[in-house]
Amino acid sequence: xxxxxxxxxxxxxxxxxxxxxxxxxxxxxxxxxxxxxxxxxxxxxxxxxxxxxxxxxxxxxxxxxxxxxxxxxxxxxxxxxxxxxxxxxxxxxxxxxxxxxxxxxxxxxxxxxxxxxxxxxxxxxxxxxxxxxxxxxxxxxxxxxxxxxxxxxxxxxxxxxxxxxxxxxxxxxxxxxxxxxxxxxxxxxxxxxxxxxxxxxxxxxxxxxxxxxxxxxxxxxxxxxxxxxxxxxxxxxxxxxxxxxxxxxxxxxxxxxxxxxxxxxxxxxxxxxxxxxxxxxxxxxxxxxxxxxxxxxxxxxxxxxxxxxxxxxxxxxxxxxxxxxxxxxxxxxxxxxxxxxxxxxxxxxxxxxxxxxxxxxxxxxxxxxx
Amino acid sequence: xxxxxxxxxxxxxxxxxxxxxxxxxxxxxxxxxxxxxxxxxxxxxxxxxxxxxxxxxxxxxxxxxxxxxxxxxxxxxxxxxxxxxxxxxxxxxxxxxxxxxxxxxxxxxxxxxxxxxxxxxxxxxxxxxxxxxxxxxxxxxxxxxxxxxxxxxxxxxxxxxxxxxxxxxxxxxxxxxxxxxxxxxxxxxxxxxxxxxxxxxxxxxxxxxxxxxxxxxxxxxxxxxxxxxxxxxxxxxxxxxxxxxxxxxxxxxxxxxxxxxxxxxxxxxxxxxxxxxxxxxxxxxxxxxxxxxxxxxxxxxxxxxxxxxxxxxxxxxxxxxxxxxxxxxxxxxxxxxxxxxxxxxxxxxxxxxxxxxxxxxxxxxxxxxxxxxxxxxxxxxxxxxxxxxxxxxxxxxxxxxxxxxxxxxxxxxxxxxxxxxxxxxxxxxxxxxxxxxxxxxxxxxxxxxxxxxxxxxxxxxxxxxxxxxxxxxxxxxxxxxxxxxxxxxxxxxxxxxxxxxxxxxxxxxxxxxxxxxxxxxxxxxxxxxxxxxxxxxxxxxxxxxxxxxxxxxxxxxxxxxxxxxxxxxxxxxxxxxx
Numbered sequence: 001x002x003x004x005x006x007x008x009x010x011x012x013x014x015x016x017x018x019x020x021x022x023x024x025x026x027x028x029x030x031x032x033x034x035x036x037x038x039x040x041x042x043x044x045x046x047x048x049x050x051x052x053x054x055x056x057x058x059x060x061x062x063x064x065x066x067x068x069x070x071x072x073x074x075x076x077x078x079x080x081x082x083x084x085x086x087x088x089x090x091x092x093x094x095x096x097x098x099x100x101x102x103x104x105x106x107x108x109x110x111x112x113x114x115x116x117x118x119x120x121x122x123x124x125x126x127x128x129x130x131x132x133x134x135x136x137x138x139x140x141x142x143x144x145x146x147x148x149x150x151x152x153x154x155x156x157x158x159x160x161x162x163x164x165x166x167x168x169x170x171x172x173x174x175x176x177x178x179x180x181x182x183x184x185x186x187x188x189x190x191x192x193x194x195x196x197x198x199x200x201x202x203x204x205x206x207x208x209x210x211x212x213x214x215x216x217x218x219x220x221x222x223x224x225x226x227x228x229x230x231x232x233x234x235x236x237x238x239x240x241x242x243x244x245x246x247x248x249x250x251x252x253x254x255x256x257x258x259x260x261x262x263x264x265x266x267x268x269x270x271x272x273x274x275x276x277x278x279x280x281x282x283x284x285x286x287x288x289x290x291x292x293x294x295x296x297x298x299x300x301x302x303x304x305x306x307x308x309x310x311x312x313x314x315x316x317x318x319x320x321x322x323x324x325x326x327x328x329x330x331x332x333x334x335x336x337x338x339x340x341x342x343x344x345x346x347x348x349x350x351x352x353x354x355x356x357x358x359x360x361x362x363x364x365x366x367x368x369x370x
Numbered sequence: 371x372x373x374x375x376x377x378x379x380x381x382x383x384x385x386x387x388x389x390x391x392x393x394x395x396x397x398x399x400x401x402x403x404x405x406x407x408x409x410x411x412x413x414x415x416x417x418x419x420x421x422x423x424x425x426x427x428x429x430x431x432x433x434x435x436x437x438x439x440x441x442x443x444x445x446x447x448x449x450x451x452x453x454x455x456x457x458x459x460x461x462x463x464x465x466x467x468x469x470x471x472x473x474x475x476x477x478x479x480x481x482x483x484x485x486x487x488x489x490x491x492x493x494x495x496x497x498x499x500x501x502x503x504x505x506x507x508x509x510x511x512x513x514x515x516x517x518x519x520x521x522x523x524x525x526x527x528x529x530x531x532x533x534x535x536x537x538x539x540x541x542x543x544x545x546x547x548x549x550x551x552x553x554x555x556x557x558x559x560x561x562x563x564x565x566x567x568x569x570x571x572x573x574x575x576x577x578x579x580x581x582x583x584x585x586x587x588x589x590x591x592x593x594x595x596x597x598x599x600x601x602x603x604x605x606x607x608x609x610x611x612x613x614x615x616x617x618x619x620x621x622x623x624x625x626x627x628x629x630x631x632x633x634x635x636x637x638x639x640x641x642x643x644x645x646x647x648x649x650x651x652x653x654x655x656x657x658x659x660x661x662x663x664x665x666x667x668x669x670x671x672x673x674x675x676x677x678x679x680x681x682x683x684x685x686x687x688x689x690x691x692x693x694x695x696x697x698x699x700x701x702x703x704x705x706x707x708x709x710x711x712x713x714x715x716x717x718x719x720x721x722x723x724x725x726x727x728x729x730x731x732x733x734x735x736x737x738x739x740x741x742x743x744x745x746x747x748x749x750x751x752x753x754x755x756x757x758x759x760x761x762x763x764x765x766x767x768x769x770x771x772x773x774x775x776x777x778x779x780x781x782x783x784x785x786x787x788x789x790x791x792x793x794x795x796x797x798x799x800x801x802x803x804x805x806x807x808x809x810x811x812x813x814x815x816x817x818x819x820x821x822x823x824x825x826x827x828x829x830x831x832x833x834x835x836x837x838x839x840x841x842x843x844x845x846x847x848x849x850x851x852x853x854x855x856x857x858x859x860x861x862x863x864x865x866x867x868x869x870x871x872x873x874x875x876x877x878x879x880x881x882x883x884x885x886x887x888x889x890x891x892x893x894x895x896x897x898x899x900x901x902x903x904x905x906x907x908x909x910x911x912x913x914x915x916x917x918x919x920x921x922x923x924x925x926x927x928x929x930x931x932x933x934x935x936x937x938x939x940x941x942x943x944x945x946x947x948x
Contacts, residue, residue: 079539079900079923081916202688275873282866291688293607293699293854295862296598298462298490303455310448314441316877321437339448351455 011133018126025119032112040100146185204287229262304343311336435508454489528571528885537912550888571887583875594865601858644672702850
């Protein structure tokens with residue numbers, strides 16, 4: 001064995017160790033998030049209920065209520081800008097977050113985020129070591145795709161946190177699926193570190209696959225937010241109708257941002273990722289033109305990325321169409337993410353096409369991500 | 371992607387405390403100020419059409435170009451694309467379709483009728499996307515005119531009550547109203563707003579690129595579709611297998627197989643020729659992925675036109691050779707062992723490299739040798755010979771499956787036939803298979819089919835002085851090339867690039883209006899009012915208004931308040947929009 005090969009082997013082993021360590025730390029973070037939610041449930045604040053239940057104080061707050069903007073109050077020598085809620089919009093305050101305003105919950109939440117940062121660094125190191133060990137972009141098979149996917153998803157979450165966006169509430173839901181994703185990666189999808197088949201020798205691999213992973217990761221964040229929107233929206237609707245939601249539902253949903261905020265969050269992410277997804281498909285088409293002699297040939301992977309694209313286009317249109325905005329558009333967003341997910345797992349596993357660079361003897365599961 | 375309505379009533383079923391009529395009130399307050407912030411068509415309640423053909427046509431057209439129907443067509447399009455990914459398609463893999471037909475004898479005819487083997491060229495799929503694009507054009511054309519009108523016009527004048535706008539601010543200043551308006555005009559123009567003074571207020575608007583991007587995106591989609599369709603009509607695609615040392619000229623008769631779009635003409639073929647000098651394939655030699663290809667490389671000399679200069683180049687999997695409109699792709703490879711056939715007198719009747727087709731990832735291959743003429747049997751009678759070849763680049767002993775794709779321990783298994791190959795019957799037949807109808811087997815001592823495993827240099831002697839077949843110590847490689855000519859690629863790429871740029875513009879740019887009103891109050895002090903309106907509720911609009919106000923405030927500093935508490939805003943309880 002040559003020296004270079006030995007280095008690569010030890011790097012590959014280091015990568016595996018780092019991925020397992022990251023999983024361990026994510027698990028600790030998971031428990032910390034659970035603790036945050038548990039301690040937060042002691043909070044008795046029910047602002048949503050207060051804002052929506054008829055007869056209670058504040059219920060009569062009409063659309064004419066004005067809200068002071070921070071931009072006006074922060075600078076003294078400056079006229080204050082008053083903001084008027086959009087006509088017809090429900091004026092519900094965002095929940096306090098998983099900790100529910102309790103000090104102990106907040107403490108565990110902060111611990112959870114610190115652990116998430118640590119796990120992210122470990123996982124990032126794992127992906128990097130993997131890339132160095134194979135001397136190429138670490139996106140050659142589903143295992144590598146999965147570990148990069150969760151790294152990007154968590155990284156995006158941390159960046160949004162660092163930008164002081166209101167995203168802390170997504171932590172538990174994100175980390176749960178990150179653990180699932182990594183579990184799947186190390187058990188079912190694991191592929192020993194290796195070079196690429198000639199078909200993947202192209203700089204388009206860096207362009208096409210990296211954007212595909214990034215889009216998937218942020219679409220995922222938006223999908224989580226959409227699911228929570230649906231729950232939170234029916235919770236608010238129930239309260240507004242004068243119904244009484246269950247104690248568990250109240251406890252959890254009360255702490256989430258308002259339905260309108262969740263909806264806006266997922267819309268912004270989807271809208272931002274949509275041009276990038278378009279670019280991913282176009283880059284893939286250009287690559288296909290170089291590799292297969294046609295830029296579009298209705299290969300299953302192409303078909304499903306097209307379906308995903310159309311589904312997100314539906315969502316963006318629906319959100320601007322009377323009668324479709326709100327819940328119906330949210331269902332469309334979930335369907336669109338479902339298409340993305342099927343394009344990744346379903347097409348790789350159940351459908352054979354030009355994107356399956358199956359490794360000899362190891363079967364379809366080893367097929368390349370995108 | 372914003373075929374939005376700006377003036378549709380908001381907030382249906384959004385809680386009992388706010389009736390929809392309130393929302394409508396608010397919109398009417400804005401008057402013309404809120405209009406045409408987008409060129410989106412108004413949503414109309416479906417009315418029963420007046421009787422008459424024109425009425426129906428108009429109704430149908432209005433339905434088709436409505437957002438709702440466009441949305442349904444989009445949904446339908448995504449659903450209709452699904453079967454094509456799950457059912458084998460003739461255009462992608464015809465042999466798979468044949469397999470499917472054999473396995474599903476009841477289902478296949480039904481699929482045939484529904485066009486499920488050709489989903490993407492089927493009537494129903496075409497109908498959906500054509501309707502969608504008609505709907506799109508029906509939507510874009512009026513919107514483009516409207517947008518041009520908006521560009522030629524000026525931002526609408528300030529509404530009467532600026533306080534009712536989503537973002538609003540006001541202060542009193544000692545400066546004169548005209549000075550304030552002039553200062554405000556300069557400030558917003560510096561920030562690249564389109565602005566003018568209308569009455570007692572400055573009206574300014576920015577973010578036209580949103581609508582421009584939106585229109586560009588949708589138009590680019592149409593360009594993309596037309597370019598794709600054009601390419602399909604004039605496309606040609608042919609395959610050619612070339613053994614090392616052989617060549618190819620780009621004329622129709624040279625292709626092994628060839629297909630083309632319905633408007634393609636033979637004269638459209640780009641004139642060029644090339645020779646395959648050398649093919650290199652390397653494979654992973656150890657580890658779990660042993661045998662996985664690592665490098666495929668074909669070295670060519672080629673010349674453009676009939677008498678072009680010879681040039682050398684290398685074609686790899688992702689790097690086709692481009693000659694004019696045509697691209698030459700490396701798509702497959704295999705082995706061509708050199709075989710010599712001699713007659714009973716020892717004279718060579720056949721000697722050639724025989725290209726064999728790979729059967730698996732380790733290039734276990736099969737093929738045939740057909741000796742068509744020049745052979746006379748032991749009795750001196752003309753006859754034809756046929757040999758079935760089975761080739762293993764790496765024979766591991768035991769199974770007749772190759773153990774590795776490279777030439778490590780080559781072995782050629784041969785079985786022999788004689789008689790009539792059936793090639794003169796006029797029916798085209800495969801060069802990789804024997805038609806055994808009129809062939810007789812050569813028999814071994816036990817009376818069974820004569821066959822032998824040959825190492826390089828070995829010979830199989832045919833019985834009764836019928837001759838011999840030798841596996842020479844030479845195995846050449848062959849490469850399969852696909853030559854594709856698809857016009858319109860440049861247009862499609864341009865369409866795609868414009869689509870992405872337009873899409874980014876339409877999603878990331880916010881179109882917004884700002885008004886600055888300066889009037890003299892009853893006490894002689896100037897009252898400045900500023901308000902902002904965006905197409906959607908966004909935190910950016912008030913932020914920007916705050917910045918503009920801060921700049922204007924420096925030029926028109928505040929004057930002491932009059933006793934007018936009614937104008938000051940009341941913060942809502944517990945609301946934090948940030």
